[in-house]
Structures are given as structure tokens and as C-alpha cells.
Amino acid sequence: MALRSINLPGIGTKYELETEKKDVVAVFFLKNGNIQMYTLPHDSSDPGVAELTSAEARRLGTILTGAIMEADRESVEIAFSALSDLRISIHTYTIGKRMANKSLEELQIRARTGVTIIAVSRGEKNVINPPPSFVFHEGDTLVAIGETDQLKTFEREIMVD
Amino acid sequence: MEGIVLALFVCLILALFTKRFALPSIPFYIIAGLLLGESGLELVAADEISRFLTDLGLLFLLFFMGLEIKPGRIWRNQSAFVSSGLIDLHINMILGFLVAYVLGFSLFDAVIIAVAFYISSTAMAVTSLIENHKLLLRESETVVWLMIFEDIVLIIFLAFMGNSGGHPLLIVVKICILLGAIIAITHFGRHYLISILKREDELPVLLTFSAVLGIAALSNTIGVPESFMVIAFGTILGTIDPIAFEIHSRPFKDVFLVVFFVFFGITVNLSSGAIPLFAIIAISLLAILSKFLSGMAIGRYIHKNNHSGIEIWSNTASRGEFSIAIAAIYGSAAVSGTIATMVIITSIIGAFAAKFSGRIQKKFSSLGKPVRPVPGTLETADSGRKDD
Numbered sequence: 001m002a003l004r005s006i007n008l009p010g011i012g013t014k015y016e017l018e019t020e021k022k023d024v025v026a027v028f029f030l031k032n033g034n035i036q037m038y039t040l041p042h043d044s045s046d047p048g049v050a051e052l053t054s055a056e057a058r059r060l061g062t063i064l065t066g067a068i069m070e071a072d073r074e075s076v077e078i079a080f081s082a083l084s085d086l087r088i089s090i091h092t093y094t095i096g097k098r099m100a101n102k103s104l105e106e107l108q109i110r111a112r113t114g115v116t117i118i119a120v121s122r123g124e125k126n127v128i129n130p131p132p133s134f135v136f137h138e139g140d141t142l143v144a145i146g147e148t149d150q151l152k153t154f155e156r157e158i159m160v161d
Numbered sequence: 162m163e164g165i166v167l168a169l170f171v172c173l174i175l176a177l178f179t180k181r182f183a184l185p186s187i188p189f190y191i192i193a194g195l196l197l198g199e200s201g202l203e204l205v206a207a208d209e210i211s212r213f214l215t216d217l218g219l220l221f222l223l224f225f226m227g228l229e230i231k232p233g234r235i236w237r238n239q240s241a242f243v244s245s246g247l248i249d250l251h252i253n254m255i256l257g258f259l260v261a262y263v264l265g266f267s268l269f270d271a272v273i274i275a276v277a278f279y280i281s282s283t284a285m286a287v288t289s290l291i292e293n294h295k296l297l298l299r300e301s302e303t304v305v306w307l308m309i310f311e312d313i314v315l316i317i318f319l320a321f322m323g324n325s326g327g328h329p330l331l332i333v334v335k336i337c338i339l340l341g342a343i344i345a346i347t348h349f350g351r352h353y354l355i356s357i358l359k360r361e362d363e364l365p366v367l368l369t370f371s372a373v374l375g376i377a378a379l380s381n382t383i384g385v386p387e388s389f390m391v392i393a394f395g396t397i398l399g400t401i402d403p404i405a406f407e408i409h410s411r412p413f414k415d416v417f418l419v420v421f422f423v424f425f426g427i428t429v430n431l432s433s434g435a436i437p438l439f440a441i442i443a444i445s446l447l448a449i450l451s452k453f454l455s456g457m458a459i460g461r462y463i464h465k466n467n468h469s470g471i472e473i474w475s476n477t478a479s480r481g482e483f484s485i486a487i488a489a490i491y492g493s494a495a496v497s498g499t500i501a502t503m504v505i506i507t508s509i510i511g512a513f514a515a516k517f518s519g520r521i522q523k524k525f526s527s528l529g530k531p532v533r534p535v536p537g538t539l540e541t542a543d544s545g546r547k548d549d
Contacts, residue, residue: 008305009229010287014296028296038297049294 027057077148090118090145093159100138104130113154115146164205165214168197168423176419183292185285185512187422187481188505194426195501207428211420217374218421219486221414223388224373226283226312226483227395228403228410235309245303245459246310249477252455253279253448260447264440266496273491276318277500278448282481283308285508289476289515300472303463307477315483319389322491335385343376343397351401358405369409372398388490418482425485429494429501436495444499445506452478452507468522475518479511480504 002018008028016026022042029035035057040047052060062076077089099107110116120127120134121141127134136142144154171193179186197205207215235242257278261271286308290301320336347354358365376394380387398406431438453474460470480503488500514521 006302007234008296008302009231009234009309010283011290011296011301011305024297026297030291036291036294036296038294040297047294047297049297 087147088145089148089151090143091151092141092143093155095136095138095140095142096159097138099136099158101135103133103135105132107158109144109154109158112157113146114150115144115154117142118145119143162210164197164208165211165420168194168205168427169420171197172419172423183516185282185288185479185481185508187282187285187485188508190419190422191426191429191485191501191505194423195429195431196426197423198427198429200426200429200431205427207424211424211427214417215421215424215489216377217413218417218419219388219489220373220377220391221410222418222421222482222486223391224395224410225407225414227392227397228399228406230309230312230316230392230396231399231403232396235313238306242303242306242310245307245463246314248458248462249307249310249455250279250314252458253451256447256451256454257444260444261499264436264444266436270493270496273487273496274444274499276315277480277484277487277492277503278444278451280311280315280480280483280487281308281452281477282479282483282504282508282511283312285479285481285511286476289479289512293515293518295472295476295515295518298472300460300464300469300476303459303469304473304476307459307473311483315487316389316392319386319392319490322386332385335383336390339380339383339385339390340393340397343394347397347401354401358402358409365405366409369406370413373410388486421489422482422485425489425497426501429497431498431502436499441499441502442506445503448480448503448507449478449510467525471522471525472518475511475514475521477511478514479508481508 003015005013005015007013010031012028012030014026014028016024018024024038024040024042024047026038026040027035028038033054035052035054037050037052037057037060038047065077077087079087104117117130118128119142120130120136121143122137122139144151146154172190175189175193176186178184179189195201199206254275258271258275261274261278262268266274286304290296290304295301354368357368373391373394376390377387380390395406453470456472456474456477457467457470459473460467463469480500484500484504488497492500
């Protein structure tokens with residue numbers, strides 16, 4: 001795997017990666033803020049091109065790091081290599097019938113699983129750091145933070161219907 | 162004043178049109194100017210205000226170009242671009258000069274035309290590479306470095322062609338003193354300047370605008386070439402925070418440069434008759450041909466095949482902002498008309514050539530095998546986006 005990066009004056013920065021199978025993937029961060037991604041199969045001379053906004057590129061990046069991504073469930077894993085490889089996952093979930101109309105206090109999420117709910121999104125509104133008295137509604141999206149194992153426990157014990 | 166407003170609105174409509182169809186906008190601004198001005202309907206004429214605005218357009222074009230020039234980076238990549246740059250310089254400059262001289266231009270005018278003939282449009286080359294999705298082609302790096310080389314030739318030309326008069330040695334001394342003063346101020350005042358650029362109020366924009374105008378005025382007063390000083394000023398400021406200065410000067414560049422192009426067209430008189438129309442068109446077509454020759458030569462020399470030559474030609478055939486700038490600074494009426502026509506014809510043909518370069522290459526496929534457009538021509542010296 002050979003990665004090289006180069007500055008192209010007036011255009012932006014190019015990152016180019018050649019895979020083991022000799023396919024080429026190149027990403028250009030353009031000065032206008034957009035991103036162009038080229039892929040060139042090893043047996044072709046016609047590259048494919050995708051133009052991405054920076055938000056789209058970030059999304060693509062999350063997918064490529066191996067995180068789960070579905071329309072209503074996505075997660076990011078952050079690794080702090082300096083802190084003896086501490087890995088923290090942030091995951092979103094949609095509230096189903098089972099959790100609806102219960103408060104955070106009732107559910108005892110942190111005590112039972114170690115997972116912390118850091119935000120809830122309801123329609124157009126976001127509640128950051130919801131209080132223990134916060135009552136979930138069906139269809140709310142919540143953002144949970146914890147280690148991967150803790151999130152698994154959370155999915156098994158609390159989310160299941 | 163009404164004239165400027167009319168011209169601006171015509172340009173606005175043209176900008177909407179050209180962006181919609183991914184065409185280069187510069188030739189259309191000039192055509193609009195020709196139609197509105199002396200050569201056409203005579204609806205708009207240049208006046209004091211328009212002259213001031215076009216001056217601003219030229220200053221910010223040059224300042225912007227200066228910001229893009231990073232001496233350190235050029236130094237590291239010199240091997241990659243000196244040979245192709247020299248091929249491009251020799252073929253086009255010599256051919257441009259000869260054809261202009263043969264057609265009856267004076268020696269001075271022929272030199273001016275040769276420079277305008279030589280220098281491709283960086284703006285159009287960059288847009289073409291991005292819009293036509295050619296960034297992965299290894300020729301795109303060659304094209305980008307060719308543009309930088311041409312910029313440097315232009316700077317040297319502007320430094321030596323200062324129309325201020327006076328003994329050359331005296332001018333060199335004055336330039337050195339002025340540059341030294343600017344470098345000293347930016348070096349010792351660096352932190353203060355950065356703190357100003359970070360502010361959210363009107364200060365950064367006001368600083369950028371008045372600094373550029375100030376350098377131009379100062380150069381005029383002490384008799385050094387203003388255009389050269391503005392570029393050098395941009396390069397020096399680019400060592401502090403190029404992105405901030407770009408952001409704060411971009412609106413001025415964008416607006417005043419459009420005014421500059423349209424009023425260039427307005428003041429050009431194509432019907433003056435000094436040079437017959439066929440001669441002007443001949444120069445323009447030769448300008449396409451000569452970039453084809455230099456492109457093929459560079460393609461063969463650097464990439465070892467003809468397809469690369471066509472790719473390089475199609476992206477560099479357009480003449481544009483810098484040719485017009487040369488005409489505006491030094492051109493007589495006949496020279497300006499010639500360069501205006503050359504820019505219009507080369508940029509429109511160039512735009513289509515760049516769009517259909519793939520098909521043109523197929524027509525040429527009997528000349529050599531198609532080559533995989535892959536990587537690895539330049540050894541990369543710097544990595545990361547830190548100084549971008």
C-alpha cells in the first residue's frame with residue numbers, strides 16, 4: 001500500500017493510494033472546499049469520479065473506518081492511542097415501543113450497562129445531556145456513548161423489544 | 162456610472178449562463194464588452210470611475226497570483242517543471258514573436274504580443290482540470306507546474322518592462338529597498354498582522370484592500386513597476402497567512418476583475434483597421450497550433466507519448482487573464498484588439514478541446530498505444546495540507 005500526498009498549486013491537495021491489487025484511489029481536497037475522489041481499477045485506463053461535499057466525505061470516511069451505518073443507526077469509534085489505546089464508541093439508536101414513555105431514571109441505563117446517554121433528538125429539537133426525569137417518546141433518536149462491549153449490553157438488555 | 166451598471170448586469174447574466182454550461186466566462190465578458198463599447202453599439206464608454214475599477218481588477222489579479230506563488234515549494238519541485246517550462250517558453254514565445262513581427266507589428270508590439278501569445282490562462286487550466294475530472298491524469302501535475310513556470314516568466318517580464326522610465330540600475334536598487342522594507346515589516350510585525358487577520362470585524366478586509374492599493378500607489382510614486390511590486394507583495398504576504406489574505410481579497414478580485422475584462426472589451430477598437438482582421442485571426446489560430454506543438458513536445462519529453470501531449474495542449478491552449486493584463490498594461494490599440502481576439506478564439510476552442518480531449522486522443526491513437534493515466538511522475542517533497 002503506497003500512499004503519497006502532494007500539493008497542487010491553485011488546485012489543492014492530492015492523496016493517492018495504490019492498493020495491493022494495483023487499483024488506485026485518489027482524493028483531491030480542492031481549494032473551493034469540495035472533494036473529488038477518483039478510482040482507477042488496475043485493468044482500466046478510465047477512472048471513475050465522485051464529487052463530494054465535505055459532509056459527504058466525512059460520512060464516507062465513517063463507513064470506511066468500519067463503523068455500522070444505517071439510515072437511523074450510525075456510530076463512530078474514537079481511539080485515543082496515547083491513553084493505552086482507549087476506544088470509545090458513540091452510537092445512535094431509535095427508541096421503539098419498549099422504551100417509549102419511560103424516563104431515564106426508570107430505565108437505569110448507566111447503572112445496568114455503563115452506557116451514558118449524551119443527547120436525544122426529537123423531531124427538529126435536540127436535548128443535550130438529558131436530565132434523569134427525561135421521558136422518551138417513540139421515534140426519538142438517542143446518542144449513546146460507551147465502550148463497544150457496554151453498547152452491546154445496552155442493545156441486548158434495554159433496546160430489545 | 163450607468164454604463165458600469167449596465168456592463169455589470171450583462172456580465173452577471175453571462176456568468177449565470179457560462180457557469181450553467183461549464184464554459185469559460187472570460188471570453189464572454191470580453192465579447193460583451195466589444196458589443197457594448199467602441200467596436201459595437203457604443204452604449205458604454207470608459208470614464209474615470211471605470212478606469213479606477215479596472216485598475217483595481219488588475220491589481221487584485223496580480224496580488225492573488227502572488228499569494229499562490231510559494232518560493233519554497235517551487236524550489237523543491239524545480240526539476241519537475243524547468244524542462245517542460247523551457248520547452249513551452251521557447252516554442253510559444255519565439256513563434257508568437259515571429260508571426261507578430263512578420264504581420265507588421267513594431268518590434269516592441271511584437272514582444273508584447275509574444276508574451277500574451279505565450280502565457281496560458283491559469284484560471285481556465287485549473288477550472289478545466291477540475292470540471293473535466295482530469296485531476297488523476299499524470300499530465301495534470303505537468304499542467305499545474307507549467308502554469309507556475311509561466312507565472313514566474315510573467316513576473317520577470319513585468320519587473321524588466323516597468324514603464325516608469327529612469328535608469329535600470331536605479332530601479333533595481335529601488336525595488337530591492339522597497340522589498341526589503343516590506344519583508345522587514347512583515348517579519349517583525351508578523352504576530353500583530355496575524356492577530357488583525359483573525360478578527361471578525363471589518364479590519365482584515367480593510368487591511369488587505371488598503372495594503373494592496375498602498376503598495377501600488379507607493380510604487381508609482383517612487384517609480385518602480387507597480388504590477389511587479391503587487392505580485393511580490395502577494396508572495397511575501399503569502400508567507401504569513403495565504404488563506405486569510407485570499408479570503409479577504411477574493412471578493413475584490415472577483416468583482417473588479419469582471420469589470421476589468423468587460424471594460425477591456427469596451428475600450429478595444431476592432432474596426433480601427435491598423436491590422437487586417439484575417440491577420441488577427443491567423444495569429445489566434447497559430448496560438449492554438451503553437452501550444453499544440455509545445456504540448457506534444459512536453460508530452461513526448463516528460464511522459465514519453467503523444468496522448469499526454471494532446472492532454473497538455475487541450476488544457477493549456479486557452480489564453481486569458483494574463484494575456485489581457487499584458488495588453489492592458491502595455492498594448493497599443495492594434496495590440497489590444499489582436500490580444501482580445503486571440504483570447505476569445507483560443508479560450509473557446511481550448512474549452513472544447515479540454516472537454517473532448519479523450520475523443521481527440523482516439524483520433525490520434527494510430528500514433529501510439531493508450532497509456533494508463535497513472536501516478537507517480539513527481540517525487541513528492543511536501544506532504545499534508547499544512548501550507549496549502
